[in-house]
Amino acid sequence: QVQLQETGPGLVKPSQTISLICAVSGQSITTNCYTWAWIRQSPGKELEWMGAIRPDGTTYFNPTVKNRTFIWRDTSKDQFVLQLGSVIPEDAAIYYCAVDVGDSTCSDYVPRSPAEYDYWGQGTQVTVSS
Numbered sequence: 088q089v090q091l092q093e094t095g096p097g098l099v100k101p102s103q104t105i106s107l108i109c110a111v112s113g114q115s116i117t118t119n120c121y122t123w124a125w126i127r128q129s130p131g132k133e134l135e136w137m138g139a140i141r142p143d144g145t146t147y148f149n150p151t152v153k154n155r156t157f158i159w160r161d162t163s164k165d166q167f168v169l170q171l172g173s174v175i176p177e178d179a180a181i182y183y184c185a186v187d188v189g190d191s192t193c194s195d196y197v198p199r200s201p202a203e204y205d206y207w208g209q210g211t212q213v214t215v216s217s
Contacts, residue, residue, distance in 0.1 A: 088113050088206070089111065089112070089113040089114040089186055089188070089206050090111070090112045090113050090206070090208075091109055091110070091111055091112075091184045091185065091186065091206060091207065091208035092109070092110045092112075092208050092209070093107055093108065093109050093110075093182060093183065093184050093208045093209070093210060093211040094107070094108045094110070094211060095107040095108070095182060095211040095212075095213055096213070097211075097212065097213070097214065098213075098214045098215075098216060099174050099213065099214070099215055100174075100215070100216065100217050101174060101175060101176060101215055101216075101217055102173055102174065103174050104170060104171065104172045104173070104174065105170070105171050105174055105178075105213060106168055106169070106170050107125070107168065107169040107170075107171075107182050107184075107211060107213070108166055108167075108168050109123070109125070109166060109167050109168070109169075109184030109208060110164070110165070110166050111123070111165040111166065111167070111186075112165070114165075114186075115162075115165055116140075116142070116160055116162060116165050116166070116167055117142045117162055118142060119142055119193060120142070120188065120189030120190075120193040121141075121142055121186055121187065121188055121189060122139050122140075122141055122186065122187040122189065122197055122198060123139060123140050123141075123160075123167050123184065123185075123186050124136060124137070124138065124139035124140075124184065124185050124186070124187070124198070124204060125137045125138055125139070125158065125169040125182060125183070125184055125185075126182075126183045126184075126185055126201045126204070126207075127178075127180040127181065127182045127183065128180055128181050128183070128210075129177065129178075129179060129180040130179070130180075132180075134183075134201040135149065135151075135180075135201075136149055136198075136199050136200065136201055137149050137152055137156060137169065137171075138152070138153075138156055138158050138169070139158070139197055139198075140158045140159070140160055140167055141195075141197065144159075144160065146158045146159075147197045147199075149199070152171070155171055155172045155173050156169070156170065156171055156172075157169075157170040157172075158170070167184070169182065169184075174215055175215065176215045176216075177215075178213065178215055179213060179214050179215045180212075180213060181210040181211065181212050181213075182210065182211050182212075182213055183207050183208055183209075183210045183211075184207070184208045185201070185204035185205075185206060185207040185208070186204060186205060186206050187203055187204045187205055188205050188206070
């Protein structure tokens with residue numbers, strides 16, 4: 088069974104850039120058909136899909152954060168990373184990494200609803216404060 092574990096800086100100041108790492112075990116991040124994603128939940132708000140990376144390295148982003156967000160991966164470590172720039176107080180949230188394992192069709196569909204993801208990490212809290 089695939090397992091995911093997030094690590095992050097915890098506390099950041101406005102305008103800084105944060106990097107969050109998702110360490111994957113039990114499966115390679117290059118596994119065919121899988122989609123690896125970052126999802127966050129701010130206080131009082133619903134889960135928000137931020138972006139994803141496919142086995143071939145192609146990335147997809149939520150338009151609301153696209154200009155500030157990068158996702159890349161280290162296949163030698165089975166890790167993928169979320170970088171969020173120009174952080175604002177509204178970015179304070181619990182950040183989760185998650186994976187959709189796809190189905191027998193192994194299509195190019197990239198889930199954008201958090202409910203479509205099968206396995207999740209425990210989440211890491213990011214607080215934005217000066």
